Amino acid sequence: MPYSVAVRALCEFSARRGDLDLRFTPTPSAQEGIAGHQLVAGRRGPGYETEIALRGEFEQLLVRGRADGYDPVRNRLEEIKTHRGDLARQPANHRHLHWAQAKVYGWLLCQARGLGELDLALVYFDIASQQETSFVETHSAASLREFFEDRCRDFLAWAAQEQAHREARDQGLAALAFPHPSFRAGQRELAAAVYKGAATGRCVLAQAPTGIGKTVGTIFSILKAVAPCALDKVFYLTAKSTGRQLALDAAAQLGRGAAAPRLRVVELTARDKACEHRDKACHGDSCPLARGFYDRLPAARSEALAAGFLDAAALREVARRHEVCPYYLAQEASRWADIVVGDYNYYFDGSAMLHTMTLVHEWRVGVLADEAHNLVERARAMYSAELDQASLRAARTSAPVAIRKALDKVNRGWTALRKAQAEADGALDLLPAAFLAALKQAGSALEAHFAEAAPGAADGPLQDAWFDILGFLRLAESFGSHSVLEFADEAAGSRKPSARIRIQNLIPAPFLKPRFAGARTVTLFSATLSPPRYAMDMLGLPEDTAWVDVESPFGPEQLRVQVVSRISTRYADRQRSAAPIARLIAEQFGAHAGNYLAFFSSFDYLEMVASEFRRRHPEVPVWTQARGMDEGQRKAFLDRFVPGGTGVAFAVLGGSFGEGIDLRGDRLVGAFVATLGMPQVNPRNEQLKARLEGVFGAGYDYAYLYPGLQKVVQAAGRVIRTQEDRGVVYLIDDRFARPAVRELLPAWWRISRAPNLPQARPRISEEMAPSASSK
Structure with missing residues (x-):
């Protein structure tokens, strides 16, 4: 069976040379590129062909792709590239790569249609001026065939290695055994759902309790589906770095042993964390790791993939030995990896790298999204944008005259925006046309400026202003019922008024639907996804998405859940609730000393x-979560939960310690949740409630109740992590006793009402003090 490769991948592999050069130059967006291709094609004659599917073989290599356009009258094959600005600034290695693609397509067309020779044209279309610049060469079929075969020979050794890797990988995965003697209760059910999703090409929404081994269970199952379902890659996506580490640990565990499959695992980390020279720009004139990057890449790539397991530390070591950028080495390695582990944004964001690669290379991928209850809020942030009047005014100070005039017009447009906001009684539904027109003109002026500027010479504030305008306009073009406008006038009446306008996404579903459609299967799993309709509506999951509610492996005897209904945690009651809550914590600590978490x-x-x-109790060790804790401070907070320890930690519900932490055994014996976790009542959330009521008929539940209770269940889930754990959870608020709320709590909880609180003792007795034992 031939090894299949796309024309673009073949040429990128064999024709890229020189520096990594990321100096800022204006480039068309994907939508502008598509529109540019269509406009060029529309200028051609009636017989002009577009998107011509072509394929050809050389030895054990199958090359496939789609040529941009062919004019049979002139016998001309065109490779169309969109751009902005002066073509003279285009790096020579870019033009070299474009000619390589044109020549490969040229041979595939000659072969398919029996042509003896062919005109090849590189057509560069300027998005701004809509002018074409063409470079034309005539080639014989024989010369094109020779060029094609040379490219194939360059790739064949790599292709043979890749084919051997995939065959060995698939054979190893077929024989892959679960890494434990048996599945935990519920783990097999979850694994089966993941496999069926891949087999049927469906999405899966799986609510699975903490402690069943979701990470290793889902990765094992999707790997077992790789060969029978012809999956190219697995993407494991997380909301936090702790989730990435669990996935890497599980992948490493599955790859151990002489008989284990040889898996290539790559971790993607943020650019600012991976960068070795943060004081330098990403081009060869500044950064030594960018200089000659593509010349050194082949050796670095070979060593990296031979190593197989490439977490951030391993990638950095390989990059250092070969003097290449570790961040971009990780991106290159992900093209050839079996498992890619990274943040949600690498697949779900508007310009997500993994999603783009999937479409370009036509990969069949299986996506696993861990702790998926976080995806709603994360996606809202991905598809929101803001403009700040003060920032645009500041950028104007360093701008050329032409741009100053355009930004002045935008500044005057804020006046129209204020007027529209006032006329709408603070509920602006549409952006004034004049304001949008001013933004577009400013964007065009900035585009023209940067198109003519030397590469990398962009002024920081001015460049930031352009990015802000482009991002805002992009979302303004797709503005609809999924988003709202938020206007804040921070200095009304002053000589220099300052306002902010934000497109705030409320329902990310329309933006995420293409992400689900682009994958063979997506499994979203979490301990808190109930009710499923909420996640399906908010995320835009297909209607045929499978829902799985995995039974908990834990019994009600392991966790004592008590509702304290005599204390209200409503905002108006918080002052008077402090003493009763402190007394409750002291009573529980006095009855059973150990480590506790109290959430607020x-x-x-x-x-x-x-x-x-x-x-009241100075003898009890207390530590608290603080605002803006860095990674070291968070670690110090968790390190105090030692086996056999005693004390009370205070944390914010929904924060760093409300989920994703694993305090097994007697490192944690109980939790107090002094809130339903519902978002604050504020103008944004009230607008969200109204919008969700209009779209789904469930405004209060979708805006407040479900997100809040997800946080509560996540926090309570920190207590019971294994079959051996025992603990207690206090749910402090009378609303926890309501049937509508109780229905959303885990079915395996046996919930009782806490008795009336006794009077607090003056001090906790010495035998119950910090040195006492735990559970």
């Missing part, structure tokens, strides 16, 4: 209760 809805509420508890 805000830092202010947390500090209020923590201060009260410290005042």
